[in-house]
Amino acid sequence: MTASGVEQFSWLIFAFKMLLIFAGFLTVTAYNTLYERRVAAALQQRVGPNRVGPLGLLQPIADGVKLIFKEDLTPAMVDRFLYFLAPSITMSCTLAIIAVIPFTENAVIADFNVGLLYLLAVSSLAVYGIVLAGWSSNSKYSLLGGLRSSAQMISYELAIGLSVALVVMLSGSFNLSQVIAEQQVHWNLWKYPPLGLIGFFVFYIAMLAETNRAPFDFPEAEQELVAGFHTEYSAMKFAGFYIGEYGNMVAAASITAVLFLGGYQLPLGLQAKVAAIDAYWVRMLIGLAVMLTKVAVLIFTYFWVRWTLPRYRYDQLMELGWKRFVPIGLANLMLTAIYMLAWQRLGWGA
Amino acid sequence: MGALGRFLRSVTLWDIWKGLALTMRHALRKPVTLRYPEQRREVAERFRGRHRLRRWDDGSERCVACGMCAAVCPAAAIYIEPGETQYGERFAKVYEVNAMRCVYCGFCVEACPYDAIVMTGDYEMAEYNKADLLWDKDRLTEPDPAARAQES
Numbered sequence: 124m125t126a127s128g129v130e131q132f133s134w135l136i137f138a139f140k141m142l143l144i145f146a147g148f149l150t151v152t153a154y155n156t157l158y159e160r161r162v163a164a165a166l167q168q169r170v171g172p173n174r175v176g177p178l179g180l181l182q183p184i185a186d187g188v189k190l191i192f193k194e195d196l197t198p199a200m201v202d203r204f205l206y207f208l209a210p211s212i213t214m215s216c217t218l219a220i221i222a223v224i225p226f227t228e229n230a231v232i233a234d235f236n237v238g239l240l241y242l243l244a245v246s247s248l249a250v251y252g253i254v255l256a257g258w259s260s261n262s263k264y265s266l267l268g269g270l271r272s273s274a275q276m277i278s279y280e281l282a283i284g285l286s287v288a289l290v291v292m293l294s295g296s297f298n299l300s301q302v303i304a305e306q307q308v309h310w311n312l313w314k315y316p317p318l319g320l321i322g323f324f325v326f327y328i329a330m331l332a333e334t335n336r337a338p339f340d341f342p343e344a345e346q347e348l349v350a351g352f353h354t355e356y357s358a359m360k361f362a363g364f365y366i367g368e369y370g371n372m373v374a375a376a377s378i379t380a381v382l383f384l385g386g387y388q389l390p391l392g393l394q395a396k397v398a399a400i401d402a403y404w405v406r407m408l409i410g411l412a413v414m415l416t417k418v419a420v421l422i423f424t425y426f427w428v429r430w431t432l433p434r435y436r437y438d439q440l441m442e443l444g445w446k447r448f449v450p451i452g453l454a455n456l457m458l459t460a461i462y463m464l465a466w467q468r469l470g471w472g473a
Numbered sequence: 474m475g476a477l478g479r480f481l482r483s484v485t486l487w488d489i490w491k492g493l494a495l496t497m498r499h500a501l502r503k504p505v506t507l508r509y510p511e512q513r514r515e516v517a518e519r520f521r522g523r524h525r526l527r528r529w530d531d532g533s534e535r536c537v538a539c540g541m542c543a544a545v546c547p548a549a550a551i552y553i554e555p556g557e558t559q560y561g562e563r564f565a566k567v568y569e570v571n572a573m574r575c576v577y578c579g580f581c582v583e584a585c586p587y588d589a590i591v592m593t594g595d596y597e598m599a600e601y602n603k604a605d606l607l608w609d610k611d612r613l614t615e616p617d618p619a620a621r622a623q624e625s
Contacts, residue, residue: 166496170506431496432489 141232148221151415152370153183155422159369162426187362195358198261205259210356210363213252217370219245224377225300227387227410228403238299239287242378243280246333250276252367253335253352260355268351271341271437278444279332279339285452286326289459290382293319303386307394310385315466318459323383325452330375332444335368337429339440346434376421380414384421387414516594521577523595524570526614527588534614535589538565542581542590550574551581570613572598572606 157172157179164171172179197206223238225231235241250273257269291297293314294305302311312323332339343351353364380386387410388394400406435443482488507514516522527535538555556566581590600606 162500164504165500168499168502168505170504170508427493427496431492 137232140230144221144226144230144232145218147226148218148370148373149366151373151418152366153187155369155373156186156365157182158419158422159426162423163430166427166430190358190362193358195360198355200261201355202259202261205255206355207360209252209256209259209352210360210367211252212255213249213367214363214370216245216249216252217367217374220249220371220374221377223299224374224381225303225386226377226414227407230407230411231300234298234300237297239291239297239302242299243284243287246283247276247280249367249371252364256356256364257352260352262355264348264350264354265352268341268343268348268354272335272352275332275335275339275341275440275444278441279329279448282325282329282444282448282452283333285449285456286322286329287382289318289322289452289456292456292459292463299381299386303381303388306385307388307398310383310390312383315459315462318455318462319383321451321455322459323379325448325455326383327379329444329448330379331425331428332440334371334375334425336372336425338432338435340429340434341437341440372422372425373418376418376425377414379421380417384417386417387411389413516596520594520596521579521582521592523572523593523598524575524581524608524613525591525593526565526568526610527591528615534564535587536565536568537563537587537589538568539563539586541584541586545580545584547578547580548574548576550576565610568610568613570608572608573603 160182161171161179163169172182175181175185197203220242222232223235223241225234253272254269257265257267257272260266290302290311293311294302296302296305305311310319312319331337335341335343341351343353348354353361356364385394389397389409397406397409400409529535538553540553540555543549543551543553550571552567552569552571553565554567555563558564577592579592582588582592598606
């Protein structure tokens with residue numbers, strides 16, 4: 124086949140890639156729920172779901188079937204258009220985020236130059252799903268959940284932006300593949316210690332807030348707002364939020380892994396050995412396994428934090444975001460800039 | 474603790490690390506859950522479960538239908554109709570325990586002058602039918618050892 128012949132079918136390859144990544148992502152998301160339940164159980168010295176299939180591995184399927192067959196209630200006074208739109212916004216934003224994440228070599232749907240900006244843009248859009256759900260439900264709990272969510276998102280977007288700026292400075296590119304390639308020897312986490320580490324922590328905690336995970340789960344806040352923005356939702360529309368939420372967690376963990384933990388690359392100079400392997404598929408599978416391990420560990424820490432810490436008070440959340448993270452992020456950015464400049468001027472290697 | 478100590482504690486997230494370590498210690502312990510249908514908890518010796526009417530060693534019923542149990546029962550769950558055998562001995566013609574009323578206080582056991590009614594460790598009493606929760610004498614009386622010997 125000639126080169127132009129391959130070109131002809133590039134859309135097919137693209138479609139196949141898309142299908143594979145989306146299907147894989149949704150599977151991981153589904154199993155993320157089981158993962159959380161098992162981890163939560165372990166942290167409370169319980170067993171967790173272990174009845175459906177070996178080790179409870181078919182539980183997500185049973186949950187899915189249950190949600191499909193549930194009665195789909197629409198409360199009487201809702202704004203129907205927005206009420207139906209909200210869960211799909213939440214879900215599609217989550218799926219849109221993963222389009223630019225390289226899960227392993229070449230396993231990225233859209234590898235374009237401003238991937239990081241795209242990430243920031245789409246992850247902020249996701250809040251519309253929650254706000255619209257809260258608004259359209261015509262319920263005071265939902266509305267409060269939606270409002271809290273928007274305020275929280277605005278406050279923590281800044282911290283995320285500052286940490287992302289740090290990454291851009293360290294790797295000199297907005298392209299996520301490029302960001303990963305720059306971390307082949309040293310992960311961004313270990314660059315200019317402890318500046319990279321501080322950037323990682325700010326980003327990690329801001330991501331907890333961004334994905335509405337405890338201790339920042341204000342939009343949901345069972346004890347105060349019943350279930351917050353999705354109080355009035357049931358059946359598959361509720362499942363849409365659920366997929367969005369757990370998918371967001373996977374996406375957030377993937378982004379953290381890409382930005383600070385070297386993406387699909389092995390640490391400690393082992394990556395050079397992997398890169399030396401000729402077989403493309405072997406390289407790819409090792410990369411995927413490494414990436415998934417990193418994501419799994421990060422998600423485990425999300426669960427761990429959730430089942431350890433109580434929810435922040437709302438004003439504490441705001442204080443943490445505006446009075447701690449923004450100054451820390453800015454100072455970190457500045458120090459890194461000075462550090463890097465000095466490094467270059469004095470010609471200390473790298 | 475001075476201002477510096479407080480500052481260091483808050484900056485290094487010291488208290489949060491402590492909390493995380495605590496939950497991790499619990500995660501590493503064995504779950505306390507009992508996997509019920511497969512594993513069962515051993516009940517205490519004096520556990521008050523399903524009632525049982527005992528027999529004497531020769532196989533005859535202990536209950537003489539004196540009605541003490543029915544009289545003491547706070548939930549009025551026991552119903553007895555006395556009868557007489559051909560030898561003039563009293564026995565319970567009807568002995569019913571209504572499991573839907575019983576509060577498992579064990580007063581009947583204490584009241585019984587012949588230790589005829591006792592409570593066992595059996596606590597699995599669910600039924601699909603309300604009628605099955607009205608335990609009659611056949612269900613309450615322990616099997617006749619003589620009859621059991623004949624069967625086997």
